[in-house]
Amino acid sequence: MADTIEEKWPKSVVASIAFFFILVLMLATLAPNLMIDKVIQIEHKWGKELLTSADYKRVIDSTNKLYTSLIIDSGAKEMVADVFMPRGKKTVDAFEKNVGWWFNYLEARGEALQKIIYQIIFRGLLTLYWLPFFAVVVVPAVFAGYMRWQAKRHGFDYSSPFLNNNAAMMISWGGILLMLSLLAPIPLPPLVVCTLIIIILPVLLSVLIRNLPKQI
Structure with a gap:
């Protein structure tokens, strides 16, 4: 019976999607925020020079709208914040004092992940252009x-x-x-x-x- 059921998603597609998300997490773990900010700044400068003002504005507006819809309105940003364990009122003071550097690191990685996702959306929309x-x-x-x-x-x-x-x-x-x-x-x-x-x-x-x- 199981052999007759056709898979909705081919294994190669599922593996590719999983591999893509693993690369995103690896990049968010290793890439410094300053480097990500610099890449975004340079690419936006190149895009502004290559496209007309109206087209560049359209790409930026679409990027902001899609990012807001996928990350902020969907609640994904709060979920990422929970995953990366930001400091809060429930954190034990003594524990936070001893491992505060770890919370700082996780908070920075959460910010890096959001910036990477924003840049992926920007690059994807620029490709569709x-x-x-x-x-x-x-x-x-x-x-x-x-x-x-x-x-x-x-x-x-x-x-x-x-x-x-x-x-x-x-x-x-x-x-x-x-x-x-x-x-x-x-x-x-x-x-x-x-x-x-x-x-x-x-x-x-x-x-x-x-x-x-x-x-x-």
Whole structure:
């Protein structure tokens, strides 16, 4: 009976989500608050220089709105505060005096976690900003790859399995790196993500399609 029940979430997806959250917690544990603040400041400066004032304001407003909805309004911020054991009235004075440094550390890690989540949201929305431009470029790239593949099917041109396999592998790794870039503890220039989405990915998709096997 259990074998006939289809899983709603593939194990690979669950493992990827769990691994992502583990990386978030590790980063919140190890990254100093000053470094996180510096990364946020630099990336926001780059974003402001790259985008128009209206677009940058739209990204910031969306980031603040989504962060407020997910973290503050949902009660997640209070939950994080409870998990990281902030000092309070119920804390025994003697115990607090002896291990006050531990409470300070946990409080700082809670702040770091909130800042990291805010930066993940900002980077994610900034990535989504480029999707309309990606759509404009990817449609002709896919069409060109498809037409070239059709020409190979009815001619004597060679479809390269090497190019096909490597293009697929690079697209897969690009997606993984794009997800990991949300957690990068260093400033990530928005132009890098823009180049990956608008230029490199459409080219790889075109190479992948034009080198599909002649018989599918």
